[in-house]
Amino acid sequence: MRKHSIRFCRLSAALICSVFLCLAVSSPVFAAVIVLDPGHGGNLTEDIGAVYPPFSEQDMDLFTAQLLKAELELYDGVTVYLTRTANTPVTLQQRVDFAKSVGADFLYSVHYNATGSHTYHGSEVYISAQKSMYERSFPMAWNSLQELAALGMHPKGVRVRLGKSGVTDYYGILRIASLYGIPAAIVEHCYLDNPTDRAFLLKEPSPVFACTAFAHADATAIAKTLHLKSRALGVDYSAHPNMQISVPVSIVTIDITPEMLGAGS
Numbered sequence: 717m718r719k720h721s722i723r724f725c726r727l728s729a730a731l732i733c734s735v736f737l738c739l740a741v742s743s744p745v746f747a748a749v750i751v752l753d754p755g756h757g758g759n760l761t762e763d764i765g766a767v768y769p770p771f772s773e774q775d776m777d778l779f780t781a782q783l784l785k786a787e788l789e790l791y792d793g794v795t796v797y798l799t800r801t802a803n804t805p806v807t808l809q810q811r812v813d814f815a816k817s818v819g820a821d822f823l824y825s826v827h828y829n830a831t832g833s834h835t836y837h838g839s840e841v842y843i844s845a846q847k848s849m850y851e852r853s854f855p856m857a858w859n860s861l862q863e864l865a866a867l868g869m870h871p872k873g874v875r876v877r878l879g880k881s882g883v884t885d886y887y888g889i890l891r892i893a894s895l896y897g898i899p900a901a902i903v904e905h906c907y908l909d910n911p912t913d914r915a916f917l918l919k920e921p922s923p924v925f926a927c928t929a930f931a932h933a934d935a936t937a938i939a940k941t942l943h944l945k946s947r948a949l950g951v952d953y954s955a956h957p958n959m960q961i962s963v964p965v966s967i968v969t970i971d972i973t974p975e976m977l978g979a980g981s
Contacts, residue, residue, distance in 0.1 A: 747793030766830035783931035808888035823900040838870025845876035855958040863933035
């Protein structure tokens with residue numbers, strides 16, 4: 717996903733940990749509906765994401781999401797959906813509408829990053845800046861960063877980004893999901909155009925190794941956040957202590973209503 721010079725707010729993981737962080741154990745949830753959103757998807761004239769040979773983001777997004785779906789389905793009582801199953805165009809509205817239609821407990825959008833500068837590398841996770849959605853989505857984002865860091869990815873932090881209005885979320889997935897009351901996160905696994913991250917991606921002749929590792933990290937993060945367990949895998953995260961946090965007042969401490977959404981970005 718390309719980043720443009722539009723206002724955004726960044727929270728570093730270290731700052732969050734030292735200032736706002738607290739541990740809490742939520743009530744166990746042993747069943748969940750999870751919607752995975754492979755980012756982008758189109759053709760040569762549509763939204764194909766970042767392309768830095770031999771890597772194509774739309775292909776890697778879909779492949780990673782498919783691997784992630786297969787692992788999550790090994791958890792007890794879990795139903796998993798994909799917003800797209802091929803490289804065909806799907807609008808942001810359609811993606812979130814689908815998540816709403818199946819009663820998603822969480823919407824997890826799978827991406828890989830790119831930038832014109834090579835000074836950035838590592839993983840970052842975007843969540844909604846709106847109060848209730850921020851607080852509900854933060855544990856997933858935090859767990860995702862921790863699992864990706866265990867692979868060697870530099871944790872860039874949990875972030876929010878605001879649109880031109882300075883009130884609503886910049887990213888449509890998060891903006892619409894917030895309106896529907898669906899917790900959501902956009903995970904940017906690594907940078908396709910950065911030498912440090914590419915070294916990890918190129919450990920094998922194809923990105924299969926990296927995508928498999930990323931999918932497993934995502935699955936573990938999701939399982940920990942939603943307190944899932946798997947008899948097939950022999951793991952039980954029903955008592956996992958999730959990170960909980962109140963939205964910092966320096967971001968946005970209101971909940972967006974349908975009427976306010978008209979401000980857009």
